[in-house]
Structure formats: C-alpha cells, structure tokens
Amino acid sequence: MLTPPGPASIPTRWGTGKHVDIKNVFVLGLDELNAETLNALPHAEEYRFHQLLTPDELRTQDIQLRHLLAAAERQLYRFEGTIDAIIGYWDFPVSSLVPILCQRFGTIGPGLEAVVKCEHKYWSRLEQRQVIDECPGFGLVDPQKATTPPPHLEYPLWVKPVKSAGSTLAYHVHDQHEFQRAMRLLRDGVGWLGEPFQYILDHLHAPAGIAASGQGCLVEEAVSGTQVTVEGYVQHGAVHVYGVVGSVGYPGRESFLRFQYPAALPANVTERLTQVTTRVIGHIGLDHSTFNIEFFWNEENDTLTLLEINPRHSQSHARLFQMVDGVPNHHAMVSLALGRDPALPRGNGRYRIATKWFLRRFSDARVRRAPTAEEVARVEADVPGTMIHPVAQQDQLLSALPRQDSYSYQLADLYIGAETEDELIDKYERCVAALPYELEDTADTDVENVH
Template structure:
C-alpha cells in the first residue's frame, strides 16, 4: 500500500459519500498509482501480487482514529529497535482529519512510548528491517491506553527536523547519516536552545478560492525580531487557486507552516497566536458552480 498526505482519503458513512469518494479517486489516483506501478514492476516474480491489483486501486478500511495521535522516531541497529523521540500531532477540521500541529517532545508517559516501541519492533522484525531509521504513527485511546498502529515510514520526517534542532541542538538527519554509515546512531542530548518546539500548519477549510494576499517577507522579518527561532514557509503565491495546490488532504488546503521553539506549551501557543494575527491571507471564494 502507498499513501501520501491523506490525499484521496475520505470518511464514508452513506452511499452517496462512497460514490463521491470513488469519483474523486478516479479523477486523481493515477498521479500516485502509476509511479507505484513502476515500483511494483521491479518486484521479483516470486512476489505474490494478484494480477488484478495495481497502484490504481484503493481500499476501504475500518476507522481506527482515536483522540490522541503521536509519532515515534527511531532506528534499528543490529536487530535492536530504539526510539529517540516522540512527537504529538494535533488535528483539526470537519472530521478532525487535517493535521494542525506537531509538538516535540510529546507529553506522553514513558510506558506508552515503550509500548509503541514494542509494537513497531514486532512489525519491523517481521519484514526484516534493520540498519536504518524509521518513524511510526500510532493512535492512543487515553481512557484504555490502547494503541493502534497507523503506519511506519522507513525514513526520518523532514517536518520534525527543525523541532529536533531547536530542542536537541541537532536535527534527526544526524541519526539518518550515522545509520547510513553503519554506525549505531547516537541519542539526542537535549542541548538545543529550547525546552520544546512545534510546527503549526495554517490551513484553509474553504471549498476553493483565489489567493489575493499572502504574508510578506517584511512581516515575517518583523516577527523574527521578537521570535528569533521563528521559521515560516508560505506554501502558496498571490493569484493562485487553492485547488491547484498539490498533495493536499481531502478537506483542507495547507497555506503556511510555522516553526516555533519555547520553554513551555503556553509560551509556544502565545507566539503562534501572535504569528497568526500578524501573518494574514486574503482568499476570494470561487463562484459555487466553479467549486470542485
């Protein structure tokens, strides 16, 4: 299976939602399906891939989402699975399916992180994964402490890299490079300038629209005078149409990413609110007949 950024992921409760989701998949699945077919073409002839299945298929699955979502980053070295960081993910939107922010380190008990490591270790051993880094996403039921595995990626997360740098003094690229060199990656030492860090994803939940204004470099630079660790990535240009953005989830459009560090959660939240008040977008809605 291959998925990317929740693209073409839909919550389905009624038949009309199922039919609408199928229509949307047929319009765009080839952007992901055809590259995946190229990958499948390199598998050995012994691979048990049904002839009727290919990259231009989708699956319907049970909804496993819980209130809390988090990611563990780690590595496997000589068969030992080690976790070197946990990042909590907050969500927003119509179905609480759009990612709104990442927070490192996650405020989770050590036993929850260890339970997550054990689950991921079983999967990685089963597929023979070794001598590399990974990140894995899991849902946590805060009442029963039940964990459900969402996915494992055989790589670091670039979204987490600035967060590790702010808190630990070095990004997670260090572990990836050490693993690639055959070394046992070192654990983060917490020698960064900040006690914690976060990435915020500023989104539009409009059906569609034309962007008439984006935050200027001058506005960002003024904020940096107050917030030296601030990093801002504006992801859309003036005059662009929201629906022309690539790799978006099914219910929102990601307009801007904001990275911030601080001493505590309240400090980071206050800094983010200041950024949102100062860095504004202006979006002109599309006529209803033009909306996708």
C-alpha cells in the same frame, strides 16, 4: 546553499592540523530549508551535500519513475568525486528511488522490498497482522469496480490509495453514499501515484493479491484517540526509537493543526509504542534506514492502533528535534548512510517543547496578498523562537497547490519553540495575527484576511 551537480572541487579539508575526508552525500530533492538544517548537523564540515534531482522534478503531477531513475543515474555517473551516500527524506517516489540507487552505486541503504512492504498500505497491514494485534479491520478494493466496502467491515471507515502521500485522496466515510462518492474521486485520482508505484511493484516478487494492486485502495475501520508518531532507525537489524511526536488536529476537522515534540504521553504508553514498533520493523526486515510509525492511543480504553509505517524519518520534525534535543533528526539518516553511529542526544536544545503549526484554509481561494520575505523576517524577529515557511504564494489558487490533504489547503508552516504549551499557543497566535495574508474567495469577490 545547495551544491549544484558537478565534480567535487575540494576532496579534503585541512584546518585542525589533521586530514579530513569530505564525504559526498547526494540528497534526492534537496531543498533550501532542509539544506540549512543538514548543514547544522554535527560534523557538517565533513560533509558536502549535493542536490540529486530538484524538488520540482520529483514532486510533480506526472511521475515518470523510469525517467527519474535514468536522470539520477546520469548525474551520479558524471560526478567525478566519490559517491559516499545517497539519501532522501521525501515520500514516494524518493522513498523508492533511494534503495534502488543505493544498490546500484554500492552505498549503504535499505532494501527495496522492505521499503515497499512499509509503503504499500495493504501489504503493510498483512505483514503487521502476523506479529501484532494493534491494527484495525481492513480490506482491499479496486476503485474502478467497487460499489460497497468489504462485507466484514462496518462504518465509519477510511478509504485511501494503497500508496498515497500527505493524506492526499484519503477519505473518512460514514455511509454508503459517502463511500461511493470517495470511489468516484479515487477513480480519477488514484493513478497519480498508483501508476508509478505499480512500476515498482512490477520489479518485485510480490505475493498474489499484491503484485497488480498499485492502483488499489485500502479500506479500514476508523479509530480514534491521540495521534502520535514514533521516530526511529534500524541499523544492522537493531531497532532504536529516539522520540515520539504528538499530532493535534483542528477541532472538528480531519486536518492537522500542529505537530508537537515531545508528545505528552505516560511513560508506560511510550514503552508499549517502542515494543510494538520493534516487533513490526524487525518482522518486515527494514534495515539501515530511518522510519516513522503513526499510532492512535485511545486514552479511554488504553489501546494502541498502528496507523501506518513510513520507511523514512519525517523532515517535518527535523526542526522540532533541533529545538529540543539540539540536533535535527536528519543526523540519523546521514549517519546510517555513512555507516556511522546514528544516535541522537536528548534535551540539549534551546527549548523544552517545539511545534510545527499548519496555517490552513478549508475552502478554495486565490491568494491576493502573501507575506513578503521582509514581512516574514519581521515577524520572526518580533516573536523569538519562530521560523515561518510560506507555502501559498501571491496570485496562486489554493486548489493548485500540490500534495494537499483531502480537506484543506496549506498557507504556511510555522516552527515554534517554547518552554510551555501556553507560550507555544501565544507565539502562534501572535505570528498569525501579524502575517498579512489576503484571500479572495473563488465563488465571489470578498477578500478574507486570515488572522
């Protein structure tokens, strides 16, 4: 359960004959799913997790950084107990609020400038280029003015805001016509995160060309291969990698089908990923923080390409680490914030491999029928090692869902553990077949059963 704002009613706990200090840990945007995972951490009896602002307050279409910061500060100042840690696992604005609040309330956390160097896609590329060769050609454009990409780049290209979340407003373009269409879409949408991100940039001493670019767009050469995510943390300047997660796309689509842990990679590729990660994170100066870095590995020519750096761990992967290693990756985040050892175990979980599947629809629709809580529980009971989290709700228009990628709409997340990949796929197909979604196409009255 979520702990509501207010004074700590139990400052200490007794149970084993010794005094145990309860640490008050404030979690920006704490939700029920992650609260359950956090409470499964080792030594969870020593923590009290408090929701700091609600997910609805933080994940809105009108992000007012100044107001969010003031609301968070009010809640913290009114708290009568100790403030031992301030953490968050969501993307912007949470990722920027964490270092600001940690600095103001004297808790352990990363520096704001290092976080922004990771999150600002163009600034991050400039930093990466100083220490590694594993990045594509790139450039910066103003979507309000640009009609062509930078002249040194060749199609196909990716165009995306310098600050985005969850692949929102990211477009794969193959020619001039598609580039200009992407610019039109970005002109209307880039301000959603761009305006509040500019507020953060205004409070940093960013270099020329970066300071006023909060609503700019990164253009970079498209690369291909197996997409993987390196998960790790940095403490006192020492970079540690604790896992690599594979990303599998829908065939012929730009959207993810599933995340799979551990990724099926040769040992030498994992070692190279670790080396590149260590150089980049060390150069940027991120410290006392979890991170995840997305890469492409092209098996044909055995090359790595760094896609992006996130100065936080992925909450999407928490259940996967819990299933395979026995402890969710939230452990590193909480331990870092409390100055403890963030190391995670290996292979202590119930399953050999685990996945997060994304059940998607690739055209808009209204949800005529969504699974009830009882129906979801029945499927989970019938298919062991599964947890289903519906995203689209009954009577909801899919295009109204927040933070979707540019090519699909998410109906549900399915977390599945198994011993083999074939077993994973079989469990997923059984779950999907049993989930009673009915969708009404927005163009006509036909109903599609998603099986």
